[in-house]
Amino acid sequence: MGKKKSALLLVLYTLLLALLCVICTVSFNYGTNGLYRFSSILELTDKDADLGGEYGANGSYGGGGYSTVYYPEGVISAKEYQDDLGGIADEAERADYEAKYRAYANGTLYLEVGTACNEEGEALASFSAAFDAAVEKISDRYERLHTDGARVSVRDDYTVEVFLPQMMENEYYAVSRFAFTGELSLRYGTSEDTATDALKIKVGETVADYVSGVSAGASGGTHYVVLNFTDAGAKAIANATESAGSSSDSSDSSSSSTTNYLYIYVGDTAIISLTVSEPITNDALYISGSYTAETANTTAILLDTAISGTENDLAFTVGDALQIPAAYGTNALMWLYISFGIVFVAMMAFFFVRYRLLAFAHLYTYLLFLFSAILCVWAIPFLYLSVEVYIAFLFASLLLSAGNAMTFEAARREYALGKTFASSVKTGYKKSFWKIFDLHIVVALFGFIVYFIALPGLQAAAFVLGLTAVFSGLGVLLFNRFAWAIMAALSKKQGNFCNFKREDVDDE
Amino acid sequence: MMNKRSKLLYVWVAVSAAILIAGIVLFALFGFNTSLDRPASKTVDVSYNVVVELSEENKNLLSEASEAAFAANGVTYEEKLELEGQADPNSSSQSEFYPTGNDFTLRYVFDADVSSEALANAVTAINEAVDAASLGTGASVTVTTHTLSLQTFNESLWRAAVAVLTGAVVALIYVGVRFGVGCALTGLAAAVNDMLLTLSFFAITRVPVYAFAPWLYAAIAAAASLGLWLVRCMKLRENAKDPAFSALAADEAVAEMCKATDKAVFALAGSALVILAVCAACMFSGGAAVFAGALVPVAAALYSSTLLAPALHVRVKAAFDKIKAKRARYTGKKRAARGEE
Secondary structure: OOHHHHHHHHHHHHHHHHHHHHHHHOOEEEOHHHOEEEOOHHHHOOEOOOOEEEOOOOOOEEEOEEEEEEEEOOEEEHHHHHHHHHOOOOHHHHHHHHHHEEEEOOOOEEEEEOOOEOOOOOEOHHHHHHHHHHHHHHHHHHHHOOOOOOEEEEEOOOEEEEEEEOOOOOHHHHHHHOOOOOOEEEEEEOOOOOOEEOOOOOOOOOHHHOEEEEEEEEEOOEEEEEEEEOHHHHHHHHHHOOOOOOOOOOOOOOOOOOOEEEEEEEOOEEEEEEEEOOOOOOOEEEEEOOOOHHHHHHHHHHHHHHOOOOOOOOOEEEEEEEEEOOOOOOOHHHHHHHHHHHHHHHHHHHHHHHHHHHHHHHHHHHHHHHHHHHHHHHHOOOOOEOHHHHHHHHHHHHHHHHHHHHHHHHHHHHHHOOOOHHHHHHHHHHHHHHHHHHHHHHHHHHHHHHHHHOOOOHHHHHHHHHHHHHHHHHHHHHHHHHHHHHHHOOOOOHHHHOOOOOOOOOOO | OOOHHHHOHHHHHHHHHHHHHHHHHHHHHHOOOOHHHOOEEEEEEEEEEOOOOOOHHHHHHHHHHHHHHHHHOOOOOOEEEEEEEEOOOOOOOOOOOOEEEEEEEEEEEEEOOOOHHHHHHHHHHHHHHHHHOOOOOOOEEEEEEEEEEEOOOHHHHHHHHHHHHHHHHHHHHHHHHHHOHHHHHHHHHHHHHHHHHHHHHHHHHOOOOOOOHHHHHHHHHHHHHHHHHHHHHHHHHHHHHOHHHHOOOHHHHHHHHHHHHHHHHHHHHHHHHHHHHHHHHHOOOHHHHHHHHHHHHHHHHHHHHHHHHHHHHHHHHHHHHHHHHHHHHHHHHHHHHHHHO
C-alpha cells in the first residue's frame, strides 16, 4: 500500500473513531443557560435496576425502578387509617371506625375485623390462605413478564410489595393491571351494564372449559393479544355473537344497527371492550389496538392467569408508589466507568511496552470494537447496561486482546527467523487464523445458545458475549490487519515500528 | 514422561468430589445465601406529605430526628434511601409513573435481626420529635416499620441452568468436530466440574450473593473453562500434526501440551482475575460483590484446565488412541485380505 493512500485511510479511520467517540461517550449542555442537552449513546442506553444515576439537563434519574404495595381487601395502611380517622368528627362514628380495625405489626397495618382478623386481631385462617394463593398468582404474573430486576416481596405478612425496573417502557401499566384479581369472564351486550355472560358457563364448569389460554404476539410491527377458545368456547362465542352486525331494531325505519360489545373482565374490572360488527366464528380471538410489546404481554399474562381465578379471590388496592434508586448505589455507574478506564489503560500499557507503535493498531481495533458494542447495546431493544453485560463485554475484550497478541507474537516469530515484514505478517495471520477462529466461534456459540434459553438478565449478558465475540473475531482477523497494514506502511523501519527483532546468528 | 499433575488424577477427582458432595448437601439444606437481595429485612419509612411544596429544611429535620432516635435506641441502619413519591398506579388510562412533587419518603433499611422493640421505640421517638416540630400547613408524617420476604422466581433459575449446560454441550460438539471426541468429552467433564465447583463454593462458604448471581457465575465458569481448554486442545492438535510429537504416547502428548500452553493459560486466567479484581475494587457498593464473586468461576476454570482436565485427558486420550489403533489394525487386515484375493 502506498504511503499517501495509507495516510489518507489512517486519517479517515481516525476521524471515524473520533466521531464515534463523541457520539457514544460525550454528553453536554448547550444553548442559552444550557437549555438543550446532547446526550451520548452511553447516556441514552437503558440501565438495569442495579445501575443508575442522574442524567439529562433537568437531572432526571435513569436506572433503578418503581415500587408500590398491594393491599388486600380488609387490610389498610397506617397512613390510610390515620387519615380516615382524622376525617371523622363525630365521636360515635370515630369509635365505630376504631372498633372496625385492629392494629397489626406494631401499627404498620390495620386489619378489618371479620374480613381479615378476629376480634383479638389475629388473622383469619381463611384470609391467610386466600392471601397466600394471591401472592402466588401475583408472583407468577411478575415472573412471566421476564423482566430483569422485577421483584415481588411479602411485606408485613399481609401486603405485597412489587418492584419493576425503570428501563421498562410501560411499568405503570403492568403494576396497575397486575393488581386485578378474580376470574376471567367474557360479557356480550350493548353496554357494560346490560352485557351478559357470553360463554354461558354451566354449573360445575369454569372458564378454563371455554378458554384454553391467552398469549401475546406481533405481526408486522402490530402487537396483539390472542384468546384461544376450546371447541365449547368457540361454539359459545359464535352463538353469543351470531346477531352481531344484523339490523336489530325493526321499529326503526332507518334500519340503523345497534352497536354490540364484547367485554373481557378480570373479576369486576373490564380490561378490554371490543366492538363486535360480525359474529365471531374462529377458535381464536385476535385483539389488537394501541398495544406495545410490553402492554400486549402484560394484558395476555393478566388474562391467562385469570383463567384459573375464582370469584373468591382476594381483591387488592394499589398503594403509594415510590421511585427506588439503583440497588448498587448512586455512583455505581460512575465507578463502573472508572474500572473500565483502569482496565483499558492497563491493557494499552501492556501493548505499548511490548509492541511499541504497533499498539496503535490494537488501540484502533479495540476502539472500533468498543463503540460497536455500545451502539448495539443501545440500539437492540432487549439489551441494556448491567454489571452482567459489562462482565460479558470484558470477557470478549480479553478475547480480542488475546487474539491480537497471538497474531503479533506469531508475526514476531516469523520476523525473527529472517522473513520480510510483509511475509511475517501474512504467515503470522495464516498460522493463527484457525486458533482465533475456533476460540471465537466456541465463545460465540456458547453465548448465543445461552441467550436463546435463559431469561433476562443472563440472557442479555449471554447475547452481548456472543455478539462481542463475533465483533472480536472480526476485529482481530479483519480490522486489526487493516490498521496494521496502513500504519506500518507509513513507517520506514517496520520492524522497529512493531518492536520486532531479528534472531542473532553467530557466524563462525 | 507423564508429569506429576497428570499422575494425580485420583487426587483431583477426590478433591472435586468432596467439594461437590459437600456443596450439594449444603445447597439442599440451606440453598445459597442470597442475603444481598435482602430476602428478610426491616425498614422504617418516614413518609412526608405536603399539599403545597416540599421543604428541604423539613426533609433535613425528619432525617436528623430519625437518625437521633435510632442512635438513642441502639439500632444501626444499613442503608438510607431518599425516595420520591410517584403517581399512584391505580389509573387504567395512565401509562407512566411521574413524581407527584409533594410526597417524600425516607427509608431506613435494617438487618432482619434488629430488635422490633427497639425499632418500635425509635418510631415512637420519631413521632414525638415530629409532633414537637412545626412542619407547616398540610404536612403529615407517617412512620412505619416493615418486614420483607422476597419471593423466588424459579423459572429464571432452572432456565439458566438448562441454558448454561446446553450452551456448554453445543460448544463442545464443535470442539468434538474440530479436535476429536476425546477433547470434547474432557472439556465437557471440566466445564461441568467447574460449574458445579463454583456453585458448591457458594453453597459451602455461604458467601452472600444476589439471587441471580450463582447462575451467572456458572456461565462464567463454563465459558472460562471452554476457553482455557480450547487453548490446550489447539496445541494438542498442532503437536499431533508434527512428526516429532505425533508418535508420543497419551501421557507424553498431554505433558507436552501442558508444557507448551501453561504460560498462555496462566496469562489468560490471570488477566481475567486481575480485571475482575480491579472492577471489584473500584465498585464500593453491591456491584463489588458481583465482581468479587466472579473470581471464583475463573479460579475454578484455572484449576481444572491446569490440573484436572490434563490428568483426565491422559486416560481419555489413551482410550481413544487404543480404539484408533484397533481400528487401524482391523482396516489393515481387511486391506491385506483384499490384497490376497
